Amino acid sequence: MHVVFVEPLFPGNQKDFVRGLHEIGADVSAVGEAPVEALGPDLHRWLTCYEQVGSVCDEGALAHALHEIHRRQPVDRLEATVEAHILPVARVREAAGLAGTSVRTAHLCRDKPAMKDALRAAGIATAQSMGGGDAEEIAGFGRRIGYPLIIKPRAGAGASGTYRVDDEAQLVALLPRLGVGHGAEVAVEEFVDGHEAFYDTLTVDGVIVHDFMTHYYPNVLEAMRTREVSPQFIATNRIDAAHAYAEVRDLGQRVIDALEIGTSATHMEWFFGEKGLRFSEIGCRPPGVRAWDLYGAANELDVYREWAACIVHGRKLRDASRRYSAGIVTLRPENDGRIAGYEGLDEVEARFGEWIIDTHLPPPGTPTQPVEAGYMANAWLRLRHPDYDELREMLDAVGRWVRVRAA
Missing domain, CATH: 3.30.1490.20 (ATP-grasp fold, A domain)
Structure with a gap:
């Protein structure tokens, strides 16, 4: 199968989708905005051909690039994984007669009011x-x-x-x-009050073949507005335990059915509070902020290869182990400016070193980014542990102990 992947360079983990496709046996070409010299040795090795465009959201330019690639080798799939690319890619895909997410589905997953209207019509509880x-x-x-x-x-x-x-x-x-x-x-x-979390899946012909459940602490709106908190999100390994998540999983399948999502990654936000379980929104694409990296570390699984296998072969390769929970804690600088240094890292390493997945600690002199720039904007640590509650206590401790000094 020959798959054309849209935008292999940005954000940084985009090349892992290309890698996954290459490793499971697909011929892979790409359309992107960077010159071919910027691709680097890995992408040059994995890609059959590459077309540069001014903007991958320019449907005319994207259609022309697809035509040029197809002229060299017939194309079977056109895929994208970034929210802003999903709808223009769907329009070009549909016009070219290729299989994949339809324009209707892409529109409903992009336009929030239209999405909620469609789901209310299907009897799904939402704001x-x-x-x-x-x-x-x-x-x-x-x-x-x-x-x-x-x-x-x-x-x-x-x-x-x-x-x-x-x-x-x-x-x-x-x-x-x-x-x-x-x-x-x-x-x-x-406004729907309650605990906020997200449910992510890989689907084949509308059937969920992989799923992952992740919790926010605190809810996103507070996390993106308040410097004084060190926000976290944690992927749980208890998703299969008893019936704790049965209602959310059922909700996710109903949403996928209502929006006619076929073979795709999905990312669904939900709330649970006084009004019960409420759907928030869904994208027919992977989650951002490298949540898939957490799923891979938690489940001893290459999620990018699993996505590729679903796209190319219509099946998953292996089951998720559910061995660990995994999470990220964001560390905010005390004020805007430039990073001056860190305090408390030695204690974190001494206490939790074996459970640390990776870290991002910008060196002194690096300009800070504003709080609203997101979970990975400044410093962060990612950890995993077999016990969800213990992992949460570890992430809380990191948030208390580590100080990011800025001048």
Whole structure:
């Protein structure tokens, strides 16, 4: 099978998807935005051919690149794994008559209000929502359902550009900053309180063949706004235990069915609180912030090869071991500036060294990044342990002990 992969260089783990495809026996070509000289020896070795375009979201340029590759060797699949690439790739794929995620599915997984409308129609519990660019209509929605509200980009990913507003005065002040009234549209949702987590899968023809469950501490909106916390997310190895996650797994399969997701990675956010289990949103793509690396370390599994096997061979290669839970703890600099040094790392190494997967500790002099830049923006450590509760205590301890000094 000849697979064309969109954008093999950025973010950094993109080349692992190419590696996975190559290692399971596919012929792999790629379309990307960097010149061919930037690919490096690994990608040069794994790729059959490469086409550079100005933007992989430019459907005309992407279609032309696909045609040029197909002219050299017939193409069987066109694949992408970055949120912003999914819909343009689906349009080019469908126009070329290739198998894969449909334009309808890609649209519903990208447009948050349309997604929620489709899932409510399928009887799936989710927050009340609307999308639009009329400030008075948005204010009227707030009066009907009550505050707080969540305002986010209509086609956003993660917590980027997401805001909570607690009353109409805050809403009225925020909307012009987001371009409402000047042609921009936003997604507006009922605020759902409760514990936040995510459920990720690999599916073949709509059937889940691998799944992983990950918890946020604290919830994402707080984690991306508060310097004083060292946020974590932890992939549990208890997903198969008893019936603890049966309701979430059932919800995930119902969402996959309703959106007609076929052979793909998926990333689904959910909440559990006073109103019970509530769906939040789904992408027909892998999770960000290198969560797959945690799944691999926790389950003694190459998830990139598993994804590739699903795409090329229509099956998984092996079962996840569920031997470990694995998590990341983000370490925020005490203030913005440049990294001056670290305190507490020796204690972490002495106590937890055998359980550390890897670390990212930018050297002194490195400019800091703002809190809202995300979980991997500054320093972080990733650990694994057979016991979920003990791992969580370890990550809490790292957050207490390590200080990132900035000048």
